[in-house]
Amino acid sequence: MNSVLGSGDRPPEDLTARARIRDAALAQFAEHGIKGATMRGIAEAAGVSLGLVQHHFRSKDALRKACDDAVVEEFRRRLTRHVAEDTLGEPGTLAALYATSGPLLRYLARALVESPAEGSPATTVFDELTASAEEFLSHTWPERFPPGSARVRDAAAVMAAMHSGTIVLHGHLARRFGVDPLDREHASRIGLAMLDLYASMGEFTKSPAGERIRESATEHAAGHHGDLDDPGGRE
Numbered sequence: 001m002n003s004v005l006g007s008g009d010r011p012p013e014d015l016t017a018r019a020r021i022r023d024a025a026l027a028q029f030a031e032h033g034i035k036g037a038t039m040r041g042i043a044e045a046a047g048v049s050l051g052l053v054q055h056h057f058r059s060k061d062a063l064r065k066a067c068d069d070a071v072v073e074e075f076r077r078r079l080t081r082h083v084a085e086d087t088l089g090e091p092g093t094l095a096a097l098y099a100t101s102g103p104l105l106r107y108l109a110r111a112l113v114e115s116p117a118e119g120s121p122a123t124t125v126f127d128e129l130t131a132s133a134e135e136f137l138s139h140t141w142p143e144r145f146p147p148g149s150a151r152v153r154d155a156a157a158v159m160a161a162m163h164s165g166t167i168v169l170h171g172h173l174a175r176r177f178g179v180d181p182l183d184r185e186h187a188s189r190i191g192l193a194m195l196d197l198y199a200s201m202g203e204f205t206k207s208p209a210g211e212r213i214r215e216s217a218t219e220h221a222a223g224h225h226g227d228l229d230d231p232g233g234r235e
Contacts, residue, residue, distance in 0.1 A: 018056045021046045022070060025063045030106035034064060071107055075125050105182050109167045129160040166190050
C-alpha cells in the first residue's frame with residue numbers, strides 16, 4: 001500500500017486506519033489549507049467515519065501535528081539517504097523528489113507560507129535542507145566553502161531558499177509552464193530548468209561582466225562585514 005508521502009510501500013506498522021487518516025489530512029491540508037480543510041472532508045477522503053477520525057485525532061490541530069511530524073521525518077529520511085549515498089548533488093535527485101512527493105511538497109508549500117514560526121515544520125525542513133546543502137558544498141568544494149565558515153552557511157541558506165522557492169511558487173511556475181510541475185509526469189521540468197540555469201550562470205560568473213559584479217559586491221561587503229574572499233573574515 002502506497003502513502004501520499006511518496007516513499008513507496010508503507011512499513012508494516014503504518015498499515016493502519018490512523019495512517020490513512022493522516023495521509024488524507026495531509027492531502028486535504030495541502031489542497032485547502034489548514035483553515036479550509038474540515039474533519040468531515042478528511043474523513044470522506046480517508047473513506048472512514050467522522051467518529052473514527054475523532055477517535056484517533058481529537059482535533060484538527062492534532063491531525064496537523066501528525067502531518068507535520070510525518071513530513072519532517074520523510075524529508076529527514078530522504079536527505080540523510082542522499083547524503084550517505086553522496087547523491088545529493090546528482091541531476092536526478094531533485095527530479096526524483098518531485099516525482100514521488102506531490103502531496104508532501106504541496107503540504108510543504110502551504111506550510112512555508114502559513115507557518116514561518118520557529119519550530120514549525122516549514123522551518124525545520126528548511127533548516128534540514130540548509131544543513132544538507134552545507135555538507136554538499138563543503139564536501140564538493142572544500143576550498144571555496146570551508147566547513148563551518150560563514151561563506152558556506154550563506155551559500156547553503158541561499159541554495160535552500162532557491163530550491164524551496166520553486167515549491168512555494170509552483171502555482172506561478174504552472175502558469176508559465178502550462179502544466180503543474182508538482183504533477184508526477186512533469187516532475188523533471190523544474191530540475192532540468194534549474195540545471196540549465198546553473199550551467200549558464202556558471203559561465204556568466206566567469207565572464208568579464210560576472211567578474212566585475214563579483215568585485216563590486218566584494219568591495220561593498222568588505223566595507224561592512226570584512227573580506228568576502230577570506231572566510232575567516234566573515235565569522
